[in-house]
Amino acid sequence: MPGELVEAPIEVYRFDPATDKAPRYERHVLSLAPHTPVLTALLRIRAEEDPTLSLRYSCRSAICGSCAMLINSKSRLACQTPIGPEIERHGRIVVDPMRNQPVLRDLVTEMTPFWSQYRRIEPHLIADPAHPMPEGRPTSMTPAQVERFRETPRCIACAACYSACPAVEADPMFPGPMALAKLYRFVVDPRDGATRERLVRIQPNGLWLCLRCHLCTEACPKGVRPSERIMDLKELAIAAQGATDPGSRHAVAFKENIRERGVLNELKLARQTAGTAGFLAQLPQGVRIARRKPELSKTPPTIAGKEEVEKLYEALDDGGSSA
Amino acid sequence: MKVAYYPGCVAQESGKELDMATRWVAPRLGIELVDFPNFSCCGSGFIDEANPTLNVALNARNLAIAEKAGLDLLTVCSTCQGMLALANDRLADPAMRGRVDGALSQIGVTYRGTTKVTHLLKVLTESIGPEKLRALVKRPLTGLKVGAFYGCHLLRPADRVGSESAEEPHSFEDLITALGATPVMYRGRVMCCGFPILFVKEGTANRIAGRQLEDAKAHGAHALATPCPLCHLSLDAYQNKAEKAVGQDLDLPVFHLPQLVGLALGATPGELGLPRHLVDTESALRHIGAVAVPT
Numbered sequence: 344m345p346g347e348l349v350e351a352p353i354e355v356y357r358f359d360p361a362t363d364k365a366p367r368y369e370r371h372v373l374s375l376a377p378h379t380p381v382l383t384a385l386l387r388i389r390a391e392e393d394p395t396l397s398l399r400y401s402c403r404s405a406i407c408g409s410c411a412m413l414i415n416s417k418s419r420l421a422c423q424t425p426i427g428p429e430i431e432r433h434g435r436i437v438v439d440p441m442r443n444q445p446v447l448r449d450l451v452t453e454m455t456p457f458w459s460q461y462r463r464i465e466p467h468l469i470a471d472p473a474h475p476m477p478e479g480r481p482t483s484m485t486p487a488q489v490e491r492f493r494e495t496p497r498c499i500a501c502a503a504c505y506s507a508c509p510a511v512e513a514d515p516m517f518p519g520p521m522a523l524a525k526l527y528r529f530v531v532d533p534r535d536g537a538t539r540e541r542l543v544r545i546q547p548n549g550l551w552l553c554l555r556c557h558l559c560t561e562a563c564p565k566g567v568r569p570s571e572r573i574m575d576l577k578e579l580a581i582a583a584q585g586a587t588d589p590g591s592r593h594a595v596a597f598k599e600n601i602r603e604r605g606v607l608n609e610l611k612l613a614r615q616t617a618g619t620a621g622f623l624a625q626l627p628q629g630v631r632i633a634r635r636k637p638e639l640s641k642t643p644p645t646i647a648g649k650e651e652v653e654k655l656y657e658a659l660d661d662g663g664s665s666a
Numbered sequence: 667m668k669v670a671y672y673p674g675c676v677a678q679e680s681g682k683e684l685d686m687a688t689r690w691v692a693p694r695l696g697i698e699l700v701d702f703p704n705f706s707c708c709g710s711g712f713i714d715e716a717n718p719t720l721n722v723a724l725n726a727r728n729l730a731i732a733e734k735a736g737l738d739l740l741t742v743c744s745t746c747q748g749m750l751a752l753a754n755d756r757l758a759d760p761a762m763r764g765r766v767d768g769a770l771s772q773i774g775v776t777y778r779g780t781t782k783v784t785h786l787l788k789v790l791t792e793s794i795g796p797e798k799l800r801a802l803v804k805r806p807l808t809g810l811k812v813g814a815f816y817g818c819h820l821l822r823p824a825d826r827v828g829s830e831s832a833e834e835p836h837s838f839e840d841l842i843t844a845l846g847a848t849p850v851m852y853r854g855r856v857m858c859c860g861f862p863i864l865f866v867k868e869g870t871a872n873r874i875a876g877r878q879l880e881d882a883k884a885h886g887a888h889a890l891a892t893p894c895p896l897c898h899l900s901l902d903a904y905q906n907k908a909e910k911a912v913g914q915d916l917d918l919p920v921f922h923l924p925q926l927v928g929l930a931l932g933a934t935p936g937e938l939g940l941p942r943h944l945v946d947t948e949s950a951l952r953h954i955g956a957v958a959v960p961t
Contacts, residue, residue, distance in 0.1 A: 432834060509858045510870070551867075555711055555862055556818040556857070557822035561822055574718070591716075593712060594716040595716050597710065598713045598717060598720070601706065605704075606706065606707050609676075613865065632680065635941070635943065636679075636942055638682055643675075646706055648704035651727065652727070654772055654773050658723075658772055659719050
C-alpha cells in the first residue's frame with residue numbers, strides 16, 4: 344500500500360581505531376517506506392541521531408561508486424539497496440564496512456590496496472610504436488570490436504567485487520575482480536599495442552588465482568560480470584603464452600587428460616600439472632588420501648564412445664596450446 | 667521417477683563414496699538411475715578456462731545422450747551441474763550454437779536442447795519434497811547441527827545456472843530440517859571451498875577452505891554437508907592442510923549430500939562409504955546414535 348511505513352531496526356558498525364578498543368554495533372529503529380535506500384536511512388541516522396557516524400557517499404544514484412558496504416553481509420551499494428526486502432528477509436539491517444580492506448573509521452575503509460592493484464594492470468591504452476595513432480583525429484573501432492568489451496566500461500570502481508572476493512581475502516597477491524575485468528578491456532581493445540605483454544605480466548600470482556566462484560559477478564551492481572571477463576582472459580592468456588603458469592598448466596593438462604579416456608585420470612593430472620618435483624612434494628598427502636580412497640592410484644576405465652570425444656577435440660581444439 | 671544418472675568423474679574415482687550413497691538412497695526415494703557408459707567428463711571448469719567452445723561441445727554431447735534416451739539428467743556434483751547447465755545457457759547464443767552443432771554433426775550427434783539438468787538436492791527438495799521425505803526418515807538426525815556447503819557452481823552465475831536465490835539459498839537447509847537435523851547458518855555456506863586453485867597455489871586454497879570450516883565450527887556445526895565432491899575433497903581430504911593454514915584444529919566431519927540422507931533413511935556408515943573419509947565422521951554419528959563401522 345503506498346505511504347505505508349515499516350519499522351526498520353538498523354545495526355551500524357562503529358569503530359574508530361584511534362579511540363576504540365573494539366568495534367561495536369549501534370542499533371537504531373527508524374520508520375521508513377520500504378523503498379527507502381539504506382544510504383538514506385544512514386544519512387537520517389547521522390542527521391537526526393548521531394552526527395559522528397562516518398561513511399562515504401556522493402551521488403546517491405549508483406554512479407559514483409562511493410557507498411559500497413556490507414548490507415546483511417553482502418557487498419552492495421547502499422544507495423541502490425532498498426530496506427524493504429532486507430527487513431522482509433532478515434528482520435533487520437546489519438551494516439558493516441566492506442571486507443578485505445582495513446577500516447579507517449566506521450563504514451569508511453582504506454582503499455589504497457584496491458587502487459594499487461588497479462594501477463598494476465596499467466589501466467590506459469599503451470600505443471604500439473609500430474602502429475602510431477593517427478595524429479589530429481580519433482581512432483575508430485567497429486561496432487563488433489566495441490561489443491567485445493560492452494560490459495566493462497560500466498564499472499564504477501565501487502570495490503564491491505573486491506570486498507566479496509575470497510581470493511583477495513586469502514591472498515594479497517591476487518589483483519581482484521575489478522582490476523582483471525579492466526585489464527580484459529585493454530587486452531581486447533584493438534587500439535592497444537601491449538596485448539601480449541599485458542597477458543604475460545598478469546599470470547604469475549595473478550590471473551590464475553581466480554576461483555571462478557562468481558561471487559564478484561553476484562556483487563557487481565553494474566552488470567560488469569568480472570568473473571566471466573576473467574574466464575575470457577584465461578583463454579586469451581593460454582593463446583598468447585601457452586601453458587606456462589601453474590594455473591594455465593593445470594587447465595591445459597586437464598583438457599588433455601580428458602582427451603585420453605573421456606574421464607579424469609586424477610593421478611596423472613597431478614603429475615601433469617605439478618611436474619615431477621611438484622608431484623613428489625605432493626606425494627605424502629596423496630598417499631595419505633589414497634589409503635582411504637584407493638581409486639586415486641588406479642587408472643580409470645575409458646568411456647564408451649571415446650572416439651567421439653576425440654573427434655570433438657579434433658574439430659574444436661588445435662591442441663597446440665599445450666606446447 | 668527415471669533419470670539419466672550423471673555421476674561425474676570424482677564420484678566414480680576418489681569420491682566413490684558419493685556414488686555408493688547415491689545408489690543406496692535412490693531406490694528408497696523412488697528414483698530409478700539409468701547409467702550411460704558413454705558420458706564424458708563435464709570439464710570441471712578447467713576445460714572452460716582453456717577452450718570454452720570445446721567445453722560446451724563435450725557437455726552438449728552428454729546432454730544429447732540423455733535427450734536421445736528421453737530422460738532428464740540427474741547430477742550429484744555442484745560443478746557437473748553448473749557446467750551442464752551452463753552449456754544449455756551458452757547454446758542460446760547463435761554463434762556458439764553454430765560451432766558446437768558443426769562439431770557434433772561430425773560424430774552424427776544432434777542436440778535439440780531439451781535436456782533438463784537437475785541436481786539431486788533439487789530433486790529431494792522439490793520433486794520429492796520435505797513432507798514425503800519426512801515420512802521416509804527412519805532415524806531422524808535429531809541433535810545433529812549441520813552446516814550446508816552449497817558449492818559455487820550450483821548457485822552462480824544465478825541468471826545462467828541457478829535454480830534459487832544465490833545470495834540467500836535455503837533448499838539445503840530445508841532438507842537438513844526435513845531429515846531431523848538442525849541447519850547451521852554461517853557466511854561460508856555460499857562461499858568457495860578453494861578447490862579450483864588447490865593445484866595452482868595450495869596454500870591459498872587451504873586458507874580458503876580453512877576459513878569456511880572455522881566459520882562453520884564457530885557457529886556450532888557438528889558437521890558439514892555438501893552436494894559437491896570437489897568441495898568434499900578440499901574440505902575433507904585436505905582438511906589437515908586447511909588446519910595448518912588457519913592455525914586451528916578443526917576436526918569437522920564433512921558428509922556428501924546423499925550420505926546425510928542415507929543416514930536418516932537408516933543406512934549403515936559402511937553402506938554410505940563413510941570409512942573412506944579422511945576426517946573421521948564418528949564425532950557426528952555419535953549425536954544421532956549411529957555406530958561407525960571400523961575401517
